[in-house]
Amino acid sequence: MAFRLSMIMFVVSLMSPTGWTQETQPVQAAAPADDWKPSTINQKGKQYPQVNSERRARFRVMAPEAQSVSVSLGKLALTKGEDGAWTGITAPLDEGFHYYSLKIDGAEVPDPNSLYFFGAMRWGSGIEVPAADQDFYAVKNVPHGQLRQVLFFSKTTESHHRAFVYTPPGYEQDTEKRYPVLYLQHGWGEDENGWGAQGHANLIMDNLIADGKTRPFIMVMTYGMTNDVPLGGGPRGAGGRPAFNFDKFKGVLLDDLVPYVDSTYRTLADQPHRAMAGLSMGGMQTRTIAPANLDKFSHIGLFSGGSISADSIENMEKFKEKIKLVFVSYGSKELGGNRGGPGGRGGPGGDPREATEGLKTAGVNAHFYVSQETAHEWQSWRRSLHQMAPLLFND
Amino acid sequence: MAFRLSMIMFVVSLMSPTGWTQETQPVQAAAPADDWKPSTINQKGKQYPQVNSERRARFRVMAPEAQSVSVSLGKLALTKGEDGAWTGITAPLDEGFHYYSLKIDGAEVPDPNSLYFFGAMRWGSGIEVPAADQDFYAVKNVPHGQLRQVLFFSKTTESHHRAFVYTPPGYEQDTEKRYPVLYLQHGWGEDENGWGAQGHANLIMDNLIADGKTRPFIMVMTYGMTNDVPLGGGPRGAGGRPAFNFDKFKGVLLDDLVPYVDSTYRTLADQPHRAMAGLSMGGMQTRTIAPANLDKFSHIGLFSGGSISADSIENMEKFKEKIKLVFVSYGSKELGGNRGGPGGRGGPGGDPREATEGLKTAGVNAHFYVSQETAHEWQSWRRSLHQMAPLLFND
Numbered sequence: 011m012a013f014r015l016s017m018i019m020f021v022v023s024l025m026s027p028t029g030w031t032q033e034t035q036p037v038q039a040a041a042p043a044d045d046w047k048p049s050t051i052n053q054k055g056k057q058y059p060q061v062n063s064e065r066r067a068r069f070r071v072m073a074p075e076a077q078s079v080s081v082s083l084g085k086l087a088l089t090k091g092e093d094g095a096w097t098g099i100t101a102p103l104d105e106g107f108h109y110y111s112l113k114i115d116g117a118e119v120p121d122p123n124s125l126y127f128f129g130a131m132r133w134g135s136g137i138e139v140p141a142a143d144q145d146f147y148a149v150k151n152v153p154h155g156q157l158r159q160v161l162f163f164s165k166t167t168e169s170h171h172r173a174f175v176y177t178p179p180g181y182e183q184d185t186e187k188r189y190p191v192l193y194l195q196h197g198w199g200e201d202e203n204g205w206g207a208q209g210h211a212n213l214i215m216d217n218l219i220a221d222g223k224t225r226p227f228i229m230v231m232t233y234g235m236t237n238d239v240p241l242g243g244g245p246r247g248a249g250g251r252p253a254f255n256f257d258k259f260k261g262v263l264l265d266d267l268v269p270y271v272d273s274t275y276r277t278l279a280d281q282p283h284r285a286m287a288g289l290s291m292g293g294m295q296t297r298t299i300a301p302a303n304l305d306k307f308s309h310i311g312l313f314s315g316g317s318i319s320a321d322s323i324e325n326m327e328k329f330k331e332k333i334k335l336v337f338v339s340y341g342s343k344e345l346g347g348n349r350g351g352p353g354g355r356g357g358p359g360g361d362p363r364e365a366t367e368g369l370k371t372a373g374v375n376a377h378f379y380v381s382q383e384t385a386h387e388w389q390s391w392r393r394s395l396h397q398m399a400p401l402l403f404n405d
Numbered sequence: 406m407a408f409r410l411s412m413i414m415f416v417v418s419l420m421s422p423t424g425w426t427q428e429t430q431p432v433q434a435a436a437p438a439d440d441w442k443p444s445t446i447n448q449k450g451k452q453y454p455q456v457n458s459e460r461r462a463r464f465r466v467m468a469p470e471a472q473s474v475s476v477s478l479g480k481l482a483l484t485k486g487e488d489g490a491w492t493g494i495t496a497p498l499d500e501g502f503h504y505y506s507l508k509i510d511g512a513e514v515p516d517p518n519s520l521y522f523f524g525a526m527r528w529g530s531g532i533e534v535p536a537a538d539q540d541f542y543a544v545k546n547v548p549h550g551q552l553r554q555v556l557f558f559s560k561t562t563e564s565h566h567r568a569f570v571y572t573p574p575g576y577e578q579d580t581e582k583r584y585p586v587l588y589l590q591h592g593w594g595e596d597e598n599g600w601g602a603q604g605h606a607n608l609i610m611d612n613l614i615a616d617g618k619t620r621p622f623i624m625v626m627t628y629g630m631t632n633d634v635p636l637g638g639g640p641r642g643a644g645g646r647p648a649f650n651f652d653k654f655k656g657v658l659l660d661d662l663v664p665y666v667d668s669t670y671r672t673l674a675d676q677p678h679r680a681m682a683g684l685s686m687g688g689m690q691t692r693t694i695a696p697a698n699l700d701k702f703s704h705i706g707l708f709s710g711g712s713i714s715a716d717s718i719e720n721m722e723k724f725k726e727k728i729k730l731v732f733v734s735y736g737s738k739e740l741g742g743n744r745g746g747p748g749g750r751g752g753p754g755g756d757p758r759e760a761t762e763g764l765k766t767a768g769v770n771a772h773f774y775v776s777q778e779t780a781h782e783w784q785s786w787r788r789s790l791h792q793m794a795p796l797l798f799n800d
């Protein structure tokens with residue numbers, strides 16, 4: 011049982027949090043700071059949910075005939091007012107983006123006030139807690155790249171798949187120039203929308219490029235749940251973990267998507283100019299696929315998705331010749347102790363800091379980054395992309 | 406009062422229907438056909454809502470502790486089952502796409518089972534009733550264009566605006582070729598997502614181009630509620646109608662967006678290769694802006710958004726010299742009688758069929774199209790684009 015429970019806990023830790031399982035402290039007796047502002051990802055004109063300078067969230071939901079209304083963030087029970095509106099205030103939240111949902115008399119539904127985002131295998135609500143470093147993904151008056159929705163046919167699955175392709179500013183102007191490509195994957199229960207929506211990958215790149223901090227490159231984001239990996243299901247691998255089988259996704263990526271991208275866009279279509287990175291399950295896909303295809307990828311990024319130990323590399327000389335970067339990152343709240351999360355000692359690749367130090371010792375250009383005061387959530391991954399991008403394609 | 410009511414009814418007729426005001430017949434005694442299939446725009450893996458061959462919709466919503474659950478389509482009250490699920494079946498619906506929402510104990514929320522679409526000034530649920538002619542917007546194994554999300558800075562509003570730009574298949578391959586551009590607007594309460602989501606404008610073009618039925622062109626879709634036109638508010642124009650003031654939108658379109666598009670994409674950047682069309686309020690914007698800027702546009706499309714009478718054209722010779730197409734369309738259920746809708750005799754431009762006949766008599770290349778058995782809804786507008794596209798940029 012402990013064996014099975016540990017496995018389930020591990021998989022749960024890879025899921026995009028819906029909020030229902032998060033622990034937060036109840037509101038203290040002292041009155042919260044009265045400087046509420048609407049969340050920046052509310053629907054147009056909606057005043058709620060709001061966030062204050064203590065990073066608390068305040069909800070207001072009209073449900074005049076309901077018996078109970080709660081919010082998944084901290085399992086917050088709302089209180090009914092005389093006007094039929096249900097309100098409540100959370101404990102302080104981490105900076106950045108959080109998924110959430112409402113429960114109205116037993117029905118789990120999105121908040122009609124928020125914009126919607128895909129996570130936990132469903133479209134649901136999101137709230138944005140302003141971060142001290144939010145400037146790096148702000149919309150600024152700088153040249154903007156384009157986020158393109160494309161359909162490509164996959165021979166692997168005999169169906170159409172959707173991808174989003176970010177082309178950097180200037181791509182349209184100099185039609186001779188060719189660019190490196192980063193394949194960038196989402197996490198379990200998410201989809202190809204994530205990096206361009208709540209991830210702000212396009213804005214992160216626009217701003218880095220405007221500041222001259224990164225070489226312009228193309229980013230490609232597609233759906234990674236191609237095997238419909240069941241939660242806690244499927245065959246077991248070493249350590250009792252579900253052996254995520256990424257074979258079909260690998261086919262879509264290597265046999266269908268990469269050729270589509272290289273024949274459609276002005277790419278530098280070779281191994282030195284092709285990177286792969288991903289968050290959570292997308293990191294696990296990256297560490298499975300990229301090192302096993304050294305003829306295809308030269309840069310590897312694992313965001314809250316395991317690490318690579320020097321011991322696991324069969325031919326270190328070839329690995330060092332081919333792989334120019336291994337970037338490993340975690341949120342500080344995921345790390346350390348024996349929490350059983352992917353960043354803990356039980357994560358794939360072992361303790362990620364130690365594993366990455368081991369790579370450095372072996373002579374690999376490896377980087378370990380910790381996003382301070384964030385957990386297994388998008389603020390960690392926005393920061394990870396922001397940290398990694400300047401390290402790509404520099405040689 | 407009648408004056409004011411007529412004005413409000415007219416504006417309401419321009420709104421994207423939420424379903425709450427639609428009249429449908431209650432379910433008859435005879436059992437509905439038992440060939441239910443999940444709506445094609447459900448969230449992944451969701452079995453409900455379903456549609457049968459009689460074009461009825463069947464809903465199922467888990468709300469174990471709720472007192473009442475209803476669906477906006479036909480104001481359908483659902484019935485609670487022993488498993489806590491609320492179910493119900495609508496009367497036959499029109500073919501195509503419909504917005505809807507749920508009301509759970511007084512809270513108006515999206516259905517957690519459906520994908521979400523922007524209409525009636527909020528993100529809400531959608532359901533798709535299969536249409537006999539749905540092949541023209543199906544995803545087929547043909548070359549696909551790209552739907553690009555771009556950000557452009559507007560000097561008119563001193564802020565960033567978003568647009569979606571469709572580039573046709575082949576745009577990336579032959580980097581010398583230049584293309585005409587259609588500016589294509591959504592309706593009241595909708596936004597720049599509409600045409601590329603529920604409108605399937607990209608798939609309509611992909612399929613037409615694959616069949617050799619239309620000249621490939623670029624489509625540009627941006628947010629048209631720039632003036633935040635209040636419902637029934639603002640100054641009154643002739644006939645008591647609210648005088649929609651499109652000045653700010655006109656600035657965004659002509660002073661900011663057109664120059665952005667012409668400097669970013671390989672357009673044929675001249676009047677003969679620039680068209681404007683729109684649905685409902687977008688049609689009204691088109692009939693306001695395009696004829697007043699004959700140096701900028703050569704093709705005009707009005708979908709359920711009024712018409713242009715020959716009498717209103719000050720200089721018919723110049724109009725005929727400059728305007729190569731006036732395309733006017735309506736759903737058959739909007740037309741005729743004295744319903745007071747924009748297609749009725751009270752609509753801007755007069756009776757649209759008569760007005761368009763009048764243009765023909767005056768020598769204008771005018772077309773009038775009626776979408777059979779549809780109303781003020783997306784199936785009418787998908788068909789309108791499909792009918793109009795082959796008529797564009799042929800001279």
